[in-house]
Amino acid sequence: MINLENVTKIFKSPRGKVEALKNINFHAKGGEFIVIKGPSGAGKTTLLLTIGCMLKPTSGVITIDGDNIYSLKQNERTRFRASHIGFVFQLFYLIPYINVFENIILSAGLSIYNKKRDKVLDLANNLGLMNRLTHTPSELSAGECQRVALARAIIHLPKLLLADEPTGNLDIENSLEVLKIIKHYHQQGGTVLFVTHTDIADSCASRILQMENGKISE
Amino acid sequence: MIFHFIIKEIKFRKLNFILALSAISFAVAFFVFFFTSNEASKRETIRLTRDMGFNLRIIPKETDMNKFWTTGYSEFTMPEDYANRFMQFKDFSYAHITATLHKEILWNNKEIILTGMAPEIDPAGRSEMAFHIEPGQVYIGYDLAKEFQLHRAEMIDILGRKFTILRVLSESGSTDDIRIYGPLAEFQEILNMKGQINEIMALNCLCLSPDEGDPLIMLREQLNQILPDAKVVMNTTIANAREKQRFMLEEYFAVISVCLVILIAIWIGALAMINTKEREQEIGILKAIGHRYGKILGIFLGKALIIGFISAIIGYLLGSLLALKFGGAIFKITASSIKPIYSLFIWSIIVAPLFSSLSSFIPAIIAATKDPAISIKN
Numbered sequence: 001m002i003n004l005e006n007v008t009k010i011f012k013s014p015r016g017k018v019e020a021l022k023n024i025n026f027h028a029k030g031g032e033f034i035v036i037k038g039p040s041g042a043g044k045t046t047l048l049l050t051i052g053c054m055l056k057p058t059s060g061v062i063t064i065d066g067d068n069i070y071s072l073k074q075n076e077r078t079r080f081r082a083s084h085i086g087f088v089f090q091l092f093y094l095i096p097y098i099n100v101f102e103n104i105i106l107s108a109g110l111s112i113y114n115k116k117r118d119k120v121l122d123l124a125n126n127l128g129l130m131n132r133l134t135h136t137p138s139e140l141s142a143g144e145c146q147r148v149a150l151a152r153a154i155i156h157l158p159k160l161l162l163a164d165e166p167t168g169n170l171d172i173e174n175s176l177e178v179l180k181i182i183k184h185y186h187q188q189g190g191t192v193l194f195v196t197h198t199d200i201a202d203s204c205a206s207r208i209l210q211m212e213n214g215k216i217s218e
Numbered sequence: 219m220i221f222h223f224i225i226k227e228i229k230f231r232k233l234n235f236i237l238a239l240s241a242i243s244f245a246v247a248f249f250v251f252f253f254t255s256n257e258a259s260k261r262e263t264i265r266l267t268r269d270m271g272f273n274l275r276i277i278p279k280e281t282d283m284n285k286f287w288t289t290g291y292s293e294f295t296m297p298e299d300y301a302n303r304f305m306q307f308k309d310f311s312y313a314h315i316t317a318t319l320h321k322e323i324l325w326n327n328k329e330i331i332l333t334g335m336a337p338e339i340d341p342a343g344r345s346e347m348a349f350h351i352e353p354g355q356v357y358i359g360y361d362l363a364k365e366f367q368l369h370r371a372e373m374i375d376i377l378g379r380k381f382t383i384l385r386v387l388s389e390s391g392s393t394d395d396i397r398i399y400g401p402l403a404e405f406q407e408i409l410n411m412k413g414q415i416n417e418i419m420a421l422n423c424l425c426l427s428p429d430e431g432d433p434l435i436m437l438r439e440q441l442n443q444i445l446p447d448a449k450v451v452m453n454t455t456i457a458n459a460r461e462k463q464r465f466m467l468e469e470y471f472a473v474i475s476v477c478l479v480i481l482i483a484i485w486i487g488a489l490a491m492i493n494t495k496e497r498e499q500e501i502g503i504l505k506a507i508g509h510r511y512g513k514i515l516g517i518f519l520g521k522a523l524i525i526g527f528i529s530a531i532i533g534y535l536l537g538s539l540l541a542l543k544f545g546g547a548i549f550k551i552t553a554s555s556i557k558p559i560y561s562l563f564i565w566s567i568i569v570a571p572l573f574s575s576l577s578s579f580i581p582a583i584i585a586a587t588k589d590p591a592i593s594i595k596n
Contacts (some may be wrong), residue, residue, distance in 0.1 A: 054506055055591035074587070075510055082508020093503045093594060097230030098223065107507045152507060 001030040001191055002051060002160070007060030009046050009214075020046040021057065022214040028207075030159065033183075033192045035201045038211035044195040045164050047211065051193065052162045053081045064160065082107075086153030088182075090165035092145040094137040100124070100148050101133040107152040116155070123151050127181060143174030150181050154190070161185055163194045167201075175200055220513065224521045227497075234496070238489050238525050239532070242574055245482040246533020246566050247540065250559075252478070254541035255548065256471055258556045273453045274312065276300075276418035276441065281449070290331065290393050291320035295414040296448060298402070301339055303444050304420075312440070314421045315339040319402060321409050321416075325376065330362060331397045332376070334405025336415075355384040357399040363387075376400070377408040418448075486577040494518065494581035501585045502593025511586050518582035519575050526571030534566045 009021040020043045028034055036044050049055040051062060053069045062069050064084060072080060086107075094103045104120045124130050127147045137145055146166060153161060163182060167175035183204050186192050194201045202208060210217050228235045277286065278294035286292050301317035317336040322329055335351055351357065356376070358368055363386040368374065372383050381400060389395060406412050434452050441450050504514050538558040545556040585593060
């Protein structure tokens with residue numbers, strides 16, 4: 001499903017170049033739950049963003065389901081991301097001025113708002129967010145915020161879920177709750193790339209990869 | 219949904235909205251005040267320069283110019299009807315056409331000048347510039363009034379006919395101080411010159427810039443078509459002062475307008491840039507969850523349009539109110555003519571949203587074309 005060939009990402013800064021990804025070669029099959037572990041600054045997030053069509057590599061080829069994602073035009077890439085990929089971030093990144101319901105439905109696309117309504121309500125019910133639908137992110141706990149972010153990531157049933165330290169800001173109880181949701185998504189056939197620097201997701205993983213200094217090892 | 223999204227964002231970032239709204243409202247208000255006052259200023263300038271007096275003197279062609287300048291009027295006459303011929307040529311550059319008859323007479327053992335004035339004719343229908351003299355009334359020069367101790371409302375006898383002094387003219391330092399102005403028809407009668415005039419006074423309304431040519435040549439060409447047996451002389455001092463004053467004013471307003479547009483564009487652009495920077499992460503999120511460039515741009519431009527539209531209404535009302543309140547204090551002569559210019563409202567409604575959108579367009583497009591990961595990170 002996911003194939004990376006000689007992927008390198010170099011960031012240029014006034015203090016020189018930073019090679020975040022060094023000639024990465026990696027393959028993931030559909031339905032896998034891959035945990036990517038490594039210390040801070042190892043390049044885990046950069047790898048995830050690159051696979052998620054959100055950060056163009058400096059060199060190399062990334063294909064998802066046979067599509068070379070960075071050969072697509074910007075709008076095609078956005079469409080691809082909208083239909084194939086769900087993203088969860090450590091800092092939730094919810095839109096602060098709209099409520100829970102709107103934050104979830106936002107992923108489904110602005111123009112088809114009404115069609116997705118029932119789906120959002122079902123998912124919110126499953127994730128225990130029914131009594132929070134009209135609340136804005138500032139009125140939610142961290143765990144609730146992450147559940148909203150997860151709902152937004154999976155509402156459109158993407159083939160691939162990219163989770164970047166989704167439990168990094170949560171206590172153990174909420175972390176396990178979030179992990180349970182991701183596990184459920186995986187059990188329904190979704191592919192998961194889970195970035196973390198802890199062992200929390202080890203038990204769910206079909207494969208654990210280590211990252212250090214922009215290089216990946218199994 | 220986009221509209222709903224915009225409204226929620228406006229409510230969330232009230233301060234940014236108020237700042238942007240005030241920026242554009244003040245800009246519109248300034249322009250509305252500026253243009254409303256500018257109209258008053260133009261009218262005031264026209265009135266002030268017009269009050270410098272007639273600058274064109276149309277006299278019979280055979281007039282000896284030496285005698286004309288010595289006596290102050292032409293010894294030859296022409297039919298009074300000549301003045302009416304201007305009415306057939308609305309596009310000509312002669313305004314405030316006034317048929318006059320000047321004649322030196324001996325009055326109370328003093329040499330004075332009688333000037334009979336016909337009601338003004340203006341092909342373009344402008345308001346009267348010279349004073350209007352009713353039958354039986356006269357305006358008397360300062361020196362004459364002083365010497366003979368004459369006052370307003372007193373009766374005087376001129377060549378056997380009684381006239382009431384309507385006004386004693388203030389000291390002018392010219393031959394007007396020994397002049398009596400009266401109705402043309404009655405002065406023609408007492409001077410036995412019925413139907414005759416010896417001068418048509420007019421105002422040149424041809425304002426040419428120095429590089430557009432000599433206005434007198436054009437005026438003479440035009441006069442030749444109307445009155446081939448008359449000639450025109452122009453008081454170039456008054457004419458030049460009029461033209462220079464008008465050009466100076468127009469250039470001044472043109473420069474001020476350009477400076478204002480640039481300043482306001484920078485101001486609004488800076489606010490839009492701050493707002494976009496503040497929302498860069500949000501743009502990254504929207505892109506990350508699959509929203510296309512066009513929709514994101516729509517959210518920003520939609521907000522800019524709403525701000526522009528509301529600002530246009532507030533700005534127009536504020537600008538008109540300021541012009542009505544303070545314009546009168548600046549332009550005292552034409553104060554009563556300062557009125558809201560309704561066409562500026564239409565312009566405000568069109569230009570303010572357009573201007574606001576353009577200012578937001580560049581920062582929004584920069585943010586929307588960035589990689590979402592970079593935007594989120596920022």
